[in-house]
Amino acid sequence: MNGYDEQDFDRADERINLSIWKRLLKYAFRRKWLVLSLVIAMAILSTIDIMYPLLSRYAIDTFVMNQTTEGLVPFVVLYICLVLIQGISIVYFISGGGKLEMQISYDIRQEAFIKLQKLSLSFYDKTPVGYLMARMLSDIARLSEMIAWALIDIFWTSTFLIGVTISMFVLNWKLALIVIVVLPPLLLLSIVFQRAMLKYQRKVRKTNSKITGAFNEGIMGAVTTKTLVREKRNTEEFKEVTSEMKHSSIRSATLSYIFMPLVILLGSIGTALALYYGGSDVLKGVHATITIGTLAAFIAYTTQFFEPVQTIARVFAEMQSAQASAERVLSLIDTPCEIEDTPEVEAIYGDCFEPKRENFPKIHGEIDFIDVSFAYNVGSNKQVLDNFNLHVDAGQTIALVGETGAGKSTIVNLLCRFYEPTSGKILIDGVDYRERSQAWLQSSLGYVLQQPHLFSGTIFENIAYGRPDATEEEVIAAAKLVHAHDFIMKQEKGYYTEVGEGGVLLSTGQKQLISFARVILADPRIFVLDEATSSIDTETEQLIQNAIKYVLKDRTSFIVAHRLSTIRNADRILVIRDGRIFESGTHSKLMKQKGYYYDLYTNQFKSEAADKILDK
Amino acid sequence: MTSKENKKTKFSLKTLIKMMKGYKRYLLISAISLILAALIWFAIPYVSSIAVDYVIGENEEVLPSIVKSIIESIGGREFLLSHFYLLPLCLVLFTLLNGLFVFLRGRNIAIAAEGMAKNMRDALYEHLLLVPYDYHKHISTGDIIQRCTSDVDTVRRFILNQLLEVLRPITMVIITGYIMFSYNVKMAVISIALLPILTISSYFYFKYVRKYFAYSDEAEGKLSAVLQENLTGVRVVRAFAQQKNELKKFTEANKDYKDKTYKLIKMLAFYWGSSDVLGYTQILLTLVFGVYFAVTSDFTVGGIMLFTSYTAALTWPVRQLGRVLADMGKATVSLSRLDDIFNHPTEVEPGKALKPEIRGNIEFKDVCFAYDDGENVLENISFSAKQGQTIAILGSTGSGKTSLVHLLQRLYPVTRGTITIDGENINDIEMHHLRKNIGIVLQEPFLFSRTIMENIRITNPDAPEEAVYEAAKIASVHDVICEFEKGYDTLVGERGVTLSGGQKQRIAIARMLLQNAPILILDDSLSAVDTETDLAIREALNKRKGSATTFIISHRITTLCNADKILVLEDGKLVQQGTHEELIKQEGLYKRIAQIQDMLETELMEGSEE
Numbered sequence A: 001m002n003g004y005d006e007q008d009f010d011r012a013d014e015r016i017n018l019s020i021w022k023r024l025l026k027y028a029f030r031r032k033w034l035v036l037s038l039v040i041a042m043a044i045l046s047t048i049d050i051m052y053p054l055l056s057r058y059a060i061d062t063f064v065m066n067q068t069t070e071g072l073v074p075f076v077v078l079y080i081c082l083v084l085i086q087g088i089s090i091v092y093f094i095s096g097g098g099k100l101e102m103q104i105s106y107d108i109r110q111e112a113f114i115k116l117q118k119l120s121l122s123f124y125d126k127t128p129v130g131y132l133m134a135r136m137l138s139d140i141a142r143l144s145e146m147i148a149w150a151l152i153d154i155f156w157t158s159t160f161l162i163g164v165t166i167s168m169f170v171l172n173w174k175l176a177l178i179v180i181v182v183l184p185p186l187l188l189l190s191i192v193f194q195r196a197m198l199k200y201q202r203k204v205r206k207t208n209s210k211i212t213g214a215f216n217e218g219i220m221g222a223v224t225t226k227t228l229v230r231e232k233r234n235t236e237e238f239k240e241v242t243s244e245m246k247h248s249s250i251r252s253a254t255l256s257y258i259f260m261p262l263v264i265l266l267g268s269i270g271t272a273l274a275l276y277y278g279g280s281d282v283l284k285g286v287h288a289t290i291t292i293g294t295l296a297a298f299i300a301y302t303t304q305f306f307e308p309v310q311t312i313a314r315v316f317a318e319m320q321s322a323q324a325s326a327e328r329v330l331s332l333i334d335t336p337c338e339i340e341d342t343p344e345v346e347a348i349y350g351d352c353f354e355p356k357r358e359n360f361p362k363i364h365g366e367i368d369f370i371d372v373s374f375a376y377n378v379g380s381n382k383q384v385l386d387n388f389n390l391h392v393d394a395g396q397t398i399a400l401v402g403e404t405g406a407g408k409s410t411i412v413n414l415l416c417r418f419y420e421p422t423s424g425k426i427l428i429d430g431v432d433y434r435e436r437s438q439a440w441l442q443s444s445l446g447y448v449l450q451q452p453h454l455f456s457g458t459i460f461e462n463i464a465y466g467r468p469d470a471t472e473e474e475v476i477a478a479a480k481l482v483h484a485h486d487f488i489m490k491q492e493k494g495y496y497t498e499v500g501e502g503g504v505l506l507s508t509g510q511k512q513l514i515s516f517a518r519v520i521l522a523d524p525r526i527f528v529l530d531e532a533t534s535s536i537d538t539e540t541e542q543l544i545q546n547a548i549k550y551v552l553k554d555r556t557s558f559i560v561a562h563r564l565s566t567i568r569n570a571d572r573i574l575v576i577r578d579g580r581i582f583e584s585g586t587h588s589k590l591m592k593q594k595g596y597y598y599d600l601y602t603n604q605f606k607s608e609a610a611d612k613i614l615d616k
Numbered sequence B: 001m002t003s004k005e006n007k008k009t010k011f012s013l014k015t016l017i018k019m020m021k022g023y024k025r026y027l028l029i030s031a032i033s034l035i036l037a038a039l040i041w042f043a044i045p046y047v048s049s050i051a052v053d054y055v056i057g058e059n060e061e062v063l064p065s066i067v068k069s070i071i072e073s074i075g076g077r078e079f080l081l082s083h084f085y086l087l088p089l090c091l092v093l094f095t096l097l098n099g100l101f102v103f104l105r106g107r108n109i110a111i112a113a114e115g116m117a118k119n120m121r122d123a124l125y126e127h128l129l130l131v132p133y134d135y136h137k138h139i140s141t142g143d144i145i146q147r148c149t150s151d152v153d154t155v156r157r158f159i160l161n162q163l164l165e166v167l168r169p170i171t172m173v174i175i176t177g178y179i180m181f182s183y184n185v186k187m188a189v190i191s192i193a194l195l196p197i198l199t200i201s202s203y204f205y206f207k208y209v210r211k212y213f214a215y216s217d218e219a220e221g222k223l224s225a226v227l228q229e230n231l232t233g234v235r236v237v238r239a240f241a242q243q244k245n246e247l248k249k250f251t252e253a254n255k256d257y258k259d260k261t262y263k264l265i266k267m268l269a270f271y272w273g274s275s276d277v278l279g280y281t282q283i284l285l286t287l288v289f290g291v292y293f294a295v296t297s298d299f300t301v302g303g304i305m306l307f308t309s310y311t312a313a314l315t316w317p318v319r320q321l322g323r324v325l326a327d328m329g330k331a332t333v334s335l336s337r338l339d340d341i342f343n344h345p346t347e348v349e350p351g352k353a354l355k356p357e358i359r360g361n362i363e364f365k366d367v368c369f370a371y372d373d374g375e376n377v378l379e380n381i382s383f384s385a386k387q388g389q390t391i392a393i394l395g396s397t398g399s400g401k402t403s404l405v406h407l408l409q410r411l412y413p414v415t416r417g418t419i420t421i422d423g424e425n426i427n428d429i430e431m432h433h434l435r436k437n438i439g440i441v442l443q444e445p446f447l448f449s450r451t452i453m454e455n456i457r458i459t460n461p462d463a464p465e466e467a468v469y470e471a472a473k474i475a476s477v478h479d480v481i482c483e484f485e486k487g488y489d490t491l492v493g494e495r496g497v498t499l500s501g502g503q504k505q506r507i508a509i510a511r512m513l514l515q516n517a518p519i520l521i522l523d524d525s526l527s528a529v530d531t532e533t534d535l536a537i538r539e540a541l542n543k544r545k546g547s548a549t550t551f552i553i554s555h556r557i558t559t560l561c562n563a564d565k566i567l568v569l570e571d572g573k574l575v576q577q578g579t580h581e582e583l584i585k586q587e588g589l590y591k592r593i594a595q596i597q598d599m600l601e602t603e604l605m606e607g608s609e610e
Helices: A018-029 A032-064 A072-118 A121-126 A129-171 A173-180 A183-220 A222-227 A231-283 A292-334 A343-349 A408-415 A438-442 A459-463 A472-481 A485-490 A508-522 A538-552 A564-569 A587-593 A596-605 A607-615 B002-007 B013-019 B024-056 B065-074 B076-082 B086-130 B133-138 B141-183 B185-191 B195-232 B234-239 B243-296 B301-342 B401-408 B431-436 B452-456 B465-474 B478-483 B501-515 B531-545 B580-585 B589-609
Strands: A367-374 A385-392 A397-401 A423-428 A445-448 A526-530 A556-560 A572-577 A580-585 B362-370 B376-385 B390-395 B416-421 B438-441 B519-523 B549-553 B565-570 B573-578
Touching (some): A018 A032, A018 A292, A032 A072, A072 A292, A072 B195, A173 A292, A183 A231, A183 B086, A222 B086, A222 B133, A231 A292, A231 B024, A231 B086, A367 A408, A397 A564, A408 A526, A408 A556, A438 B234, A445 A508, A459 A508, A485 A508, A508 A538, A538 A564, A580 A587, A587 A596, B013 B301, B024 B065, B141 B185, B141 B301, B185 B243, B185 B301, B195 B234, B195 B243, B195 B301, B234 B243, B362 B401, B376 B401, B376 B416, B376 B573, B390 B401, B452 B465, B465 B478, B465 B501, B465 B531, B478 B501, B501 B531, B565 B589, B573 B589
Parallel strands (some): A397 A556, A397 A572, B390 B565, B519 B549
Antiparallel strands (some): A367 A385, B362 B376
């Protein structure tokens, strides 16, 4: 899976792409009033911050210098009011920022999830679930945090910087110029260090995910490691990774512990310059251009001046790294749907979230493949199907037989419209299925996978998955039909037993029975079964075979078949080889032909033949 | 797991100290540097104030007595006036010195914390490989990984950011406390009056808020689970046209996460806001009483400035102290969760740990096996296998087939009875020696995420490539591998190709073949391979096998019927044993299954003759 590798994270040198951030800012500005009120809260906060030193000076000048306590009470009241206003502003500011952040991530997640429900299956075949999970969770979280707080940080620091610079120039422009000399090297230093630190942090993160992977493998493969007696060597290999982690973490930390003192040192040079030139000037006495008050103010400003510069450097560095997240999330949202209903179709039948079921024509189940060709990669010359033709009457059972990769699954995928033909068309009840909506087809379709998928929740909920409004009687009736009722009743809480995440608490055979019940309840016109090859104990196997019989009744069915009994009972067997129908007919007809099918199945089931070869 | 956790909320400090091995001195250097850095940091503002207030403003009040005597010894104010550049220079030098100690503090604590984390990860990994198989059967992988990653990280961060952070406010309180109390006791008391409240309330607030952190984490976990299920089950969602309900489920989880996290942020916001109010109230107290005493008695302006600046400098670190102390709780919880893993005993060598040459004569004598909880798995199993024989095992799920071969490898200890190999009790054979001599392929074999070549060669890294190809050919997987773009250099697993169950089984068979062990076990390991390939593999195996004693577990009669001995297991008891010819004549499980499978055959033949 190239392109989904860690290399995605190695983009330290990328420039900030404004168009991406502009687009993301729109999410923030959906809440104009919130953003505006945050700006106001911020303005109040910085005003109060600037007022505290003034208040102390006022207290000293007014009360101590005049040796009076008159007016001290109103002063205290005013001070307390300011403190309270500040406290309230802080509460509002932080919670408002948090609200903005959570709203943005909520919105982006919703949008991305809706997109994911519409994307075609070809997208899912190419994209690992882990990759999508990372986009949906950590990338979006990172992004929203950036948009919400970076916005605030940048606004706050730049106002502060501008304010201080202006005040310094107003107080004394010469001294201001001298102090500002420190700024360019400081900015440069910050940028260089932040980039280097980011690079190391990325390396640390990458190594960290390696460690997680190694733990995962170590635990999942513990028994294998034991049986292969690899404990020592695996531990040695693991230690190499943890050493790498240790070294890059220390290096990353060291870098930041060089950076911080350097910034403070540069700042102190600024203060020292102000002190030296300003102080020398003040000391000239009557010729002085600077008062002692101005000097004190300058020194105070220089100590506050350099923190915001650091903040800006940090925010830009973080933006750079978050940009990779942003690109990945936006590209997910922008992924084109390969299978889309046309606007005309959507107007009549609705989309997958709001289907207009009342307009759905009833499906009988007659199916035609007409000159269907298909390749998984557009442009690749590896055609999986080539001018494939097939007519199936409503209610027939078709068994697809053939080697792995012959095209059996492709036929099923095309029928379900998980993929669309590259050329040719597929008719359902005589109408090209692209003239109707995907929801129309899928609401009449039942599908049981080789690896049955259950959702966490109760057995009841899983059977009722396709028809959430089903009554208990209906669910039980469906379970009884496929002989799942007995084993379900043996569970601790019967139908209300939790199946665990992905159905881990049940065996594969049990999961299959439940998924058959799910199909029976949904009562689809077209049924698709991808039979499992894995071995299931003989008794459950019998139950499954009986279940299949019920499911197939009165439906048009396609089975990617492995069991002899299912194949024998099919109305028609299609032997697929290299994307074509190689042989076709009933079991007996095909056996009489003594062709490929005959070979395939005599090989598979004639134990005598097997014995002879083994005896050699 | 939760019940275990409740039992053990205490952790032993021993583990942490053990993990700090080799890194304690870094911790010490860091602590000393921190104190020195804090001391110098106090001196820096003094330089400016000496310059502005004393040299320029001619105000002597600002000088503490020690500083005053130092200045006087070098020539007093006159000297500083004529050498005015000295003060700015001092400022830069002090900052440089402070920076040096900040660097030393940071680098050394980083070495200590990261070194500890490495020790801990290594120890965990090794421990997890050394604990008995039984442990792995009963754990949840996710939970253990969580502990090995985020709990280790919590402890690491605790050492990196918090352990010494306790020192800083304490140092500051001691220094400023000393200065303030020696200056004016009454004012000193007032200036720190609210600080204990600030620390204590921070401490309790963060303890209280911790559960809201947990709520937010849980909600995130829920969101992640809903998403994961939707993505892995995408075909089912589509096939049942359930997008609308899925969106509803997701929206609920998404909203719940948003609301819970927002609630948490609101609580934190309340904390920052209210503790700010408390902090500034303290500064106000100092200021107002300073002013009041200055007006009514002999307190000075310099004193007011000194006390307000110290109060301001103390307030925020002291507030942080409460938080750090509260967070310490998190680290102890993490440590106890890790201790939980370390406390599980590793595999032991019960006997003489001999390393005899193993030929493959195996005997089970009245072997019983029960799990720790008393559940009987195998009862009185007795049989023998001679070197080179093939033993087939048939039985339904849960009949004990797999446990039987696990006992042979000492993945579990025998409860009663004995297993001998070449006459030696396996308990007396060194565990690793024993396992090296037994090749096993599991029904769902595990491949490591490295190349196919490395996987096959894993027990024998020096094997020539030809031997690997040869083994892969016997396992009928050579052609499949060659079809991959990178052939044998193809990566297996998440970052490489996804192999089918059958392909994995066949690669595992190749891996086993290269091991060249005198005892082989195929635990239903051809189940995902089609019958034709199954046959071909067995044929090739048979040819190659030589003198290896082979165990085959399978449901397929065709796979079993040529064995030298077939064992039929039912509910942990050995109900039948013998050759195919013998067993097919007896009433029993074997005959029943053979008949079912025979029927299929006959049906097939009838079909062709219709």
